[in-house]
Amino acid sequence: MSKSYYDPSDLRKFGNIADWNEELGKKFFDYYGKVFEEGALTAREKSLIALAVSHVVKCPYCIDAYTQDGLKRGITKEEMIEAVHAGAAIESGATLVHGVQMMNKYNKLSM
Amino acid sequence: MLIKSLKKRENELANARKQLKILSEGIFETGELPMFSAQLEAVNKSVLKPKTLEILQINVGYMCNQVCEHCHVDAGPDRKEIMTRETMQQCLDVIKKTGAHTLDLTGGAPEMNPDFRWFVVEATKIGVKDFIVRSNLTIITANKKYYDLPEFFKKHNIHVISSMPHWTKGKTDKQRGNGVFNASIKALKMLNDVGYGMPGSKLKLDLVYNPSGAFLPGDQAALESDFKKGLLSDFDIQFHQLFSITNLPISRFLDYLIASDNYNDYMYNLVEAFNPAAVENVMCTNTLSVSWDGWLYDCDFNQMLELKVKSSVQHISQFNKEALSNRTICISQHCYGCTAGAGSSCQGTVT
16 A cells, blocks of 8 residues: 555546446546536636636645646646636635634624 | 757767667556557557558758757757758659659758758649648748748748747747747748738648647647637737647657656556547658658658668668558557547647
């Protein structure tokens, strides 16, 4: 067994998930493939959204995959870092907006 | 940024045999990944055989004004291999009788060959349907003596195909050297000014895109659309088609892959993207590559790996269509580069 929870070469084995439950695995990969097709949003735009979300959910496999995917699509590093900031801003905003709860509670409990 | 070729630096990867050895050991030797020959067998193609010869690609020399990081030719200003007029004459004699509809001049920078213009004028007289010159663009602005190339190309109805790794400066200069982007933009403007690449123009100007790093090219049509938008809005430049080409793991790109610890992952990407449909149309089946000294190869990549055609006829001076059409194409693991995804050739995707 690997001493690390994350091994970059495990990304290549992602498809093996279907080995233990073919039906659900197939449904997932079909869905996944469909989601990233050209639609109302371009595949390029979806790739940048995926990159931002990869950072927010802190998935190293996804970060590797969507950095590479962006490079393939000719997405620039300026676009990539802005997408990561958009994700980071939402994530930090999500923390900070809870400050309102803290303030509400503080005010309620204070004389 | 590179300034000298692998050959000049006496790097071991300048040696074709060393490259072929690397491509046959490691993950391929252990069986972790299948050899290209085994992959062909798995799709019932035990060997690759040529079809009708359509394209004669002539490498008129390895000298170039640029030293690009990914160059499979290991070209540069220090390369002295240049085709002589005598060999050019032998090529002309062959062009007359092959029936190939496309003549494709490459290098190095083909324009740096002192007999380049003579060759173009003579070859034009033969009247091939599509006469391509692969120009790196910067050569046009490199020296006064090249400034009239757009007019020269126009006069002889040359189909210009030029390299452009990105529509932004940073990526282009990283791969091809500082200043290359601005010089390329200037050259593209000069070509547009004489009519090349304009909508509806018969003066064909196509661009070649190849990734600036250890990743495969994305969808050719999507990239073309982004290139067109970027070059038009930022620089008012137009072109016809974009050909996306996969970098093959040989020469300077192989050196880069190994040095950056990307070799294994890149080979995995190529093998996983193997597309049997691309095998049907790989360019070695309709192309013949001629080196500066007149030897014949299945493609420009095999030329750099010094894999001469497996035929009783190996030199342009002995050209025999029949003998060559019966040959078996030489393959190694670099061939995965032409069969990945939508396939890759000097004319872009093949599926």
